[in-house]
Amino acid sequence: MVEPTRIEAIVETAVYVDDPDADEASYRDVLGPEMMSREAGRHVFFRVGDGVLPVFAPDSTLKGDTFPPHGARGPGHFALGARAGRLRPGRRRHRRRQERPYRDRKSWQGYFQ
Template identity: 40%
Template sequence: MTKSAPPVLGTLETALYAEDLDIAASFWTDVMGLTQIVAVPGRHVFFRVTDTPRPQVLLIFRAEATEKPPAPGASLPVPPHGARGPGHVCLAVAPDRLDNWRRHLASHDVGIEADFRWPNGARSIYFRDPAGNSIELADPALWA
Protein backbone atom coordinates (compact mmCIF):
# COMPACT_ATOMS: atom_id res chain seq x y z
CA MET A 1 0.00 0.00 0.00
CA THR A 2 1.40 3.41 -1.03
CA LYS A 3 0.75 6.47 1.10
CA SER A 4 0.64 9.80 -0.71
CA ALA A 5 2.41 12.79 0.78
CA PRO A 6 0.32 15.94 1.16
CA PRO A 7 0.96 18.44 -1.66
CA VAL A 8 3.43 21.30 -1.39
CA LEU A 9 2.85 24.73 -2.94
CA GLY A 10 6.40 25.35 -4.22
CA THR A 11 9.76 26.64 -3.07
CA LEU A 12 9.53 29.45 -0.51
CA GLU A 13 13.19 29.87 0.43
CA THR A 14 16.49 28.96 -1.14
CA ALA A 15 19.69 29.20 0.91
CA LEU A 16 23.26 29.83 -0.15
CA TYR A 17 26.28 30.44 2.06
CA ALA A 18 28.93 33.16 1.97
CA GLU A 19 31.67 34.30 4.31
CA ASP A 20 31.45 38.01 3.45
CA LEU A 21 27.84 39.11 3.75
CA ASP A 22 28.59 42.71 2.72
CA ILE A 23 30.03 41.56 -0.60
CA ALA A 24 27.12 39.15 -1.02
CA ALA A 25 24.60 41.91 -0.32
CA SER A 26 26.24 44.20 -2.85
CA PHE A 27 26.22 41.50 -5.54
CA TRP A 28 22.62 40.41 -5.01
CA THR A 29 21.28 43.98 -4.91
CA ASP A 30 23.59 45.87 -7.32
CA VAL A 31 24.20 43.15 -9.92
CA MET A 32 21.21 40.85 -9.61
CA GLY A 33 18.66 43.54 -8.75
CA LEU A 34 17.09 41.79 -5.77
CA THR A 35 15.67 43.77 -2.86
CA GLN A 36 17.25 43.17 0.52
CA ILE A 37 14.51 42.50 3.08
CA VAL A 38 16.40 41.76 6.29
CA ALA A 39 19.96 41.39 7.55
CA VAL A 40 21.67 40.43 10.78
CA PRO A 41 25.34 41.46 10.61
CA GLY A 42 27.67 38.49 10.68
CA ARG A 43 24.81 35.98 10.36
CA HIS A 44 22.60 36.46 7.31
CA VAL A 45 21.12 38.68 4.63
CA PHE A 46 17.81 37.89 2.91
CA PHE A 47 16.47 39.03 -0.47
CA ARG A 48 13.08 39.10 -2.16
CA VAL A 49 13.18 37.15 -5.44
CA THR A 50 9.51 37.60 -6.35
CA ASP A 51 6.07 37.93 -4.79
CA THR A 52 4.14 36.23 -7.58
CA PRO A 53 2.54 33.83 -7.71
CA ARG A 54 3.83 33.31 -4.16
CA PRO A 55 6.66 34.95 -2.19
CA GLN A 56 10.11 33.54 -2.89
CA VAL A 57 13.22 34.60 -1.02
CA LEU A 58 16.94 33.97 -1.29
CA LEU A 59 18.70 33.51 2.04
CA ILE A 60 22.45 34.06 2.28
CA PHE A 61 23.95 32.77 5.53
CA ARG A 62 27.39 32.59 7.09
CA ALA A 63 27.66 28.87 7.82
CA GLU A 64 29.84 29.50 10.87
CA ALA A 65 27.02 31.53 12.45
CA THR A 66 24.15 29.18 11.56
CA GLU A 67 25.88 25.94 12.54
CA LYS A 68 25.45 26.90 16.19
CA PRO A 69 22.32 25.60 17.94
CA PRO A 70 19.85 28.21 19.18
CA ALA A 71 20.25 29.43 22.74
CA PRO A 72 17.96 27.79 25.31
CA GLY A 73 14.61 29.56 25.26
CA ALA A 74 15.30 31.32 21.95
CA SER A 75 12.19 32.96 20.51
CA LEU A 76 13.07 31.55 17.06
CA PRO A 77 14.54 28.10 17.74
CA VAL A 78 15.72 27.41 14.18
CA PRO A 79 17.79 24.21 14.14
CA PRO A 80 21.47 24.54 13.21
CA HIS A 81 22.33 24.34 9.54
CA GLY A 82 25.16 25.23 7.21
CA ALA A 83 26.98 24.11 4.12
CA ARG A 84 30.59 24.28 3.02
CA GLY A 85 31.73 24.73 -0.54
CA PRO A 86 29.87 26.19 -3.49
CA GLY A 87 26.13 25.75 -3.70
CA HIS A 88 23.80 26.22 -6.65
CA VAL A 89 20.64 28.16 -7.37
CA CYS A 90 18.75 28.56 -10.63
CA LEU A 91 16.57 31.62 -11.21
CA ALA A 92 13.89 31.53 -13.90
CA VAL A 93 14.26 34.16 -16.62
CA ALA A 94 12.07 34.75 -19.66
CA PRO A 95 13.93 33.27 -22.65
CA ASP A 96 13.83 36.57 -24.54
CA ARG A 97 15.67 38.26 -21.62
CA LEU A 98 18.65 35.92 -21.39
CA ASP A 99 20.74 37.93 -23.89
CA ASN A 100 19.97 41.08 -21.84
CA TRP A 101 21.16 39.25 -18.73
CA ARG A 102 24.34 38.15 -20.45
CA ARG A 103 25.15 41.76 -21.43
CA HIS A 104 24.21 43.00 -17.96
CA LEU A 105 26.51 40.49 -16.26
CA ALA A 106 29.36 41.38 -18.62
CA SER A 107 28.88 45.08 -17.78
CA HIS A 108 29.52 44.13 -14.13
CA ASP A 109 32.58 42.02 -15.03
CA VAL A 110 30.79 38.79 -14.10
CA GLY A 111 32.33 35.95 -16.11
CA ILE A 112 30.04 33.48 -17.85
CA GLU A 113 31.02 29.86 -17.19
CA ALA A 114 28.53 28.31 -19.61
CA ASP A 115 25.76 29.39 -21.96
CA PHE A 116 24.02 26.56 -23.76
CA ARG A 117 20.76 24.98 -24.85
CA TRP A 118 19.46 21.83 -23.21
CA PRO A 119 18.18 18.93 -25.34
CA ASN A 120 14.62 20.28 -24.99
CA GLY A 121 15.70 23.69 -26.38
CA ALA A 122 15.71 25.61 -23.08
CA ARG A 123 18.73 27.85 -22.49
CA SER A 124 20.83 28.29 -19.33
CA ILE A 125 23.54 30.77 -18.42
CA TYR A 126 25.91 29.87 -15.57
CA PHE A 127 28.19 32.17 -13.56
CA ARG A 128 29.51 32.51 -9.99
CA ASP A 129 28.57 34.90 -7.22
CA PRO A 130 31.44 36.41 -5.18
CA ALA A 131 31.22 33.51 -2.69
CA GLY A 132 31.80 30.97 -5.47
CA ASN A 133 28.23 29.68 -5.62
CA SER A 134 27.06 28.48 -9.03
CA ILE A 135 24.24 30.73 -10.24
CA GLU A 136 22.11 29.71 -13.19
CA LEU A 137 19.63 31.83 -15.11
CA ALA A 138 17.35 29.60 -17.16
CA ASP A 139 14.33 29.53 -19.37
CA PRO A 140 11.53 27.99 -17.24
CA ALA A 141 10.83 25.62 -20.15
CA LEU A 142 13.86 23.71 -18.90
CA TRP A 143 11.55 21.79 -16.59
CA ALA A 144 8.31 22.03 -18.57
Protein backbone atom coordinates in the same frame (compact mmCIF):
# COMPACT_ATOMS: atom_id res chain seq x y z
CA MET B 1 -7.04 6.07 -0.27
CA VAL B 2 -5.92 9.58 0.65
CA GLU B 3 -3.83 11.37 -1.96
CA PRO B 4 -0.43 12.57 -0.74
CA THR B 5 -0.01 16.30 -0.30
CA ARG B 6 1.61 17.92 -3.31
CA ILE B 7 4.25 20.55 -2.75
CA GLU B 8 3.15 23.77 -4.41
CA ALA B 9 6.20 26.01 -4.13
CA ILE B 10 9.68 26.41 -2.75
CA VAL B 11 9.28 28.98 -0.01
CA GLU B 12 12.95 29.43 0.78
CA THR B 13 16.21 28.46 -0.87
CA ALA B 14 19.35 29.25 1.12
CA VAL B 15 22.84 29.87 -0.14
CA TYR B 16 25.87 29.85 2.15
CA VAL B 17 28.76 32.22 1.46
CA ASP B 18 31.95 33.26 3.21
CA ASP B 19 31.00 36.95 3.39
CA PRO B 20 27.30 37.85 3.09
CA ASP B 21 28.11 41.56 3.40
CA ALA B 22 30.30 41.42 0.27
CA ASP B 23 27.89 39.19 -1.65
CA GLU B 24 24.93 41.45 -0.83
CA ALA B 25 26.07 43.95 -3.47
CA SER B 26 26.31 41.25 -6.14
CA TYR B 27 22.76 40.08 -5.58
CA ARG B 28 21.28 43.55 -5.06
CA ASP B 29 23.11 45.51 -7.75
CA VAL B 30 23.22 42.88 -10.48
CA LEU B 31 20.10 40.78 -9.97
CA GLY B 32 17.93 43.39 -8.27
CA PRO B 33 15.86 41.52 -5.66
CA GLU B 34 14.32 43.45 -2.78
CA MET B 35 16.44 43.21 0.37
CA MET B 36 14.15 42.20 3.26
CA SER B 37 16.54 42.15 6.21
CA ARG B 38 20.16 41.79 7.14
CA GLU B 39 22.36 41.12 10.12
CA ALA B 40 25.95 42.15 9.45
CA GLY B 41 28.28 39.17 9.14
CA ARG B 42 25.43 36.65 9.49
CA HIS B 43 22.81 36.97 6.75
CA VAL B 44 21.00 38.98 4.10
CA PHE B 45 17.44 38.01 3.10
CA PHE B 46 16.10 38.87 -0.35
CA ARG B 47 12.54 38.65 -1.66
CA VAL B 48 12.47 36.65 -4.90
CA GLY B 49 8.97 36.38 -6.31
CA ASP B 50 6.82 34.76 -3.63
CA GLY B 51 9.84 33.20 -1.94
CA VAL B 52 12.91 34.18 0.03
CA LEU B 53 16.60 33.83 -0.81
CA PRO B 54 18.62 33.88 2.43
CA VAL B 55 22.35 34.45 1.98
CA PHE B 56 23.95 33.02 5.13
CA ALA B 57 27.45 32.84 6.61
CA PRO B 58 27.73 29.24 7.84
CA ASP B 59 30.27 30.22 10.52
CA SER B 60 27.40 32.09 12.20
CA THR B 61 24.46 29.78 11.48
CA LEU B 62 26.31 26.64 12.58
CA LYS B 63 26.58 28.10 16.11
CA GLY B 64 22.85 27.74 16.62
CA ASP B 65 22.57 30.84 18.80
CA THR B 66 19.11 32.01 17.65
CA PHE B 67 17.86 29.02 15.64
CA PRO B 68 18.92 25.38 15.60
CA PRO B 69 22.34 24.97 13.95
CA HIS B 70 22.20 24.78 10.18
CA GLY B 71 24.59 25.43 7.33
CA ALA B 72 26.47 24.03 4.39
CA ARG B 73 30.02 24.02 3.13
CA GLY B 74 31.46 23.34 -0.28
CA PRO B 75 30.02 23.86 -3.72
CA GLY B 76 26.30 24.36 -3.95
CA HIS B 77 23.82 25.08 -6.69
CA PHE B 78 20.64 27.03 -7.23
CA ALA B 79 19.13 28.64 -10.29
CA LEU B 80 17.20 31.88 -10.68
CA GLY B 81 14.85 32.71 -13.50
CA ALA B 82 14.64 36.05 -15.30
CA ARG B 83 13.21 37.19 -18.59
CA ALA B 84 15.75 37.52 -21.40
CA GLY B 85 17.22 41.00 -21.52
CA ARG B 86 15.93 41.97 -18.06
CA LEU B 87 19.12 41.57 -16.00
CA ARG B 88 20.52 44.87 -14.89
CA PRO B 89 23.04 46.54 -17.19
CA GLY B 90 26.67 46.31 -16.11
CA ARG B 91 26.53 42.81 -14.65
CA ARG B 92 29.65 41.72 -16.57
CA ARG B 93 31.56 44.79 -15.38
CA HIS B 94 30.40 44.12 -11.80
CA ARG B 95 31.42 40.45 -12.07
CA ARG B 96 34.96 41.39 -13.16
CA ARG B 97 35.29 44.08 -10.48
CA GLN B 98 34.11 41.81 -7.66
CA GLU B 99 35.91 38.69 -8.87
CA ARG B 100 32.73 36.76 -8.04
CA PRO B 101 31.97 34.94 -11.27
CA TYR B 102 28.58 33.78 -12.37
CA ARG B 103 29.61 30.41 -13.70
CA ASP B 104 27.25 29.98 -16.58
CA ARG B 105 24.19 31.37 -18.24
CA LYS B 106 21.75 28.96 -19.83
CA SER B 107 18.32 29.20 -21.32
CA TRP B 108 16.18 26.43 -19.86
CA GLN B 109 13.00 27.50 -21.61
CA GLY B 110 10.74 24.51 -21.93
CA TYR B 111 12.93 22.34 -19.69
CA PHE B 112 10.46 22.25 -16.80
CA GLN B 113 6.97 21.45 -18.01
